[in-house]
Amino acid sequence: MPRSAPRADDRRSGSFRKWAIVTVILAIILAVPTVIGAFGGFERTGGGEVAVVRNGGLLDDNRVRQVIDPGSSVTWIGWWSQIHRYPAQQRYYTITSTGGGERSGVDVVTVPSSDGVNMGIEGTLYFNLNLDHETLRSFDDKFGTRKFRSADGGTYYPWDGDEGWSAFLDQIIRPVIDNDLRTQVNSFRCAELVSSCSLVQNSGGQQTGLQQLGNNANIAKIQNAVNTSLAEDLKSTLGAEFLTNIHFNLSRVTLPKQVQDAVDQAQAAFAKVTEAQAKVAQARAEADANKARQDGYNRCPTCAEIEKLKALPQGITVYAPGNTGGVALPTR
Template sequence: MPRRRTAIVLAVVLVVVGIPVLDALFGAYSRTGGGEVAVVRNGGFFDNNRIRQIIDPGSGRTYVGLYSKVHKYPAQQRFYTITSNSSKGDETGVDVVTVPSSDGVNMGIEGTLYFTLNLDHAALRTFDDKYGTRKFRGGSGDTAYAWEGDEGWSAFLDQIVRPVIDNDLRSQVNSFRCAELVSSCALVQNTAQVTPVRTGQGAQPQSNNGNIAKVQNAINTSLAQDLQSTLGGNFFTNIHFNLVRVTLPSKVQDAVDRAQAAFAQVSEAQAKVASAKAEAAANKARQDGYNKCPTCARIEELKALPQGITVYAPGNPNGSLYAGK
């Protein structure tokens, strides 16, 4: 009986003490894949919570200490997409940055920000101190740490990086007029701002590719500086913003479509007028020729007779054509 009681006590001790110890021993090792980097923080019962070490991408199994916390971040190039396609944007639903042009037209900006997390160990330590120890609210309403998978990383980008992108887009787009970025905008501008309609044509559309390139280049220059200033460190490298599309509000676009349809109708009417004038000129020239050469007119008249006519009597009041074999 005592031996049985001793066995039960030993089993309880093994369960209560042994399993946690084994779990801690197995959890004291970690490794990273090729596309992730890890920041390790102390987490023992009698330990502090400071950063212990950095594990570079693609490492082997590494000892990180008992009860340490491993924060894994993406080490490869990442991107943040802003688009009207609800299935492709980083935020849920239709996601477009709406900013005003210099002449007050709200314009939708779509594009993609490409960047890479700075893998310098000192930068990673600072980044984890600033943004790895707090949670961020994602599009679903749930909160997560930046190192808790794609959901946590996206929540961090939405709350910290997205406002910087919006501000840069607003600053750069506001220096251009609507027609300088979307040429069709000239069709519905105030009459004081566009060329008056002449011969059915409105304001001549401008080539806006160069202006869009200027906006994109300006954003690429300012965005890196603004991100470093706002985030408090050089945490991102290889920053590049690709401006994909500039759109007009639905009501403005509808007005553009109506204006283009109206100009198309004017062009069609002008084409008909030009065709009629050309036909009248041809008829006049033809008649002038007949007046100078009556014989030529008679020959043309004979050529116009239907086939099968053998007798032609132009002076017959009952009819001038007789069919025969």
């Protein structure tokens, strides 16, 4: 028998089912990102961080939406917004040759003294990020939207954890520190900062260690001058007062290896001279004692003979200096 044509009701039912399936699929497609966006639209900050929120919706711009203070409760930040977290507590940037600084391996600021000796400067910069909301918005616009290269060669945003923050400090803050230290150290001679430097320098005259006792005071002058200039230099370089409570602690001044080796050799030579002088003084004292003893014997020959007898070893029974017959001694 020939197949009958599909009825109109069946055709409408089939079309309805197709549209229903398409609608469900579209609803799922829209619901998944909507749910993700809804749950991701709630954020909060820890006690040691502040957050800058930027719009990120499909129809939004990319401007800063809001700033969330440290230790906040759950906060609505909008659909698909991006959050940039920055440190809110005191931070520090360490420069040290012991391997514990911001850069891996040996890391010192090498700057010349006024007499041309390269001095190694180690220290730590302490500071806070300015938590004023308008200042944070400006900071994120200027630095939070670009990447910085770290010591390991990677590139990070400043808000990309410790790696990103260290990369920002290394590329933007470190050159300012280097420049300030170079300016201040260049006002002093090497021996005014490291006393032993005078041992290997031609000073045109004799210098003693007492003339260099003021080097600690000179180091303190450098530290105070850096603390005075660094805040203004950072503000000028960054474009605003993004960092506050700035303090640089200068912990150590070192000499280049070649100069330090020469100092060590000079100190070893001085030690040998001192040892030789001590031996000369000892020999002179012994000679003076022997002369005084001989003068006493000359005035008292009998005393000299008594001392000779006392000096004889035990068990000697005959003592006959200059006499072949000998003299019997009492046994002890």
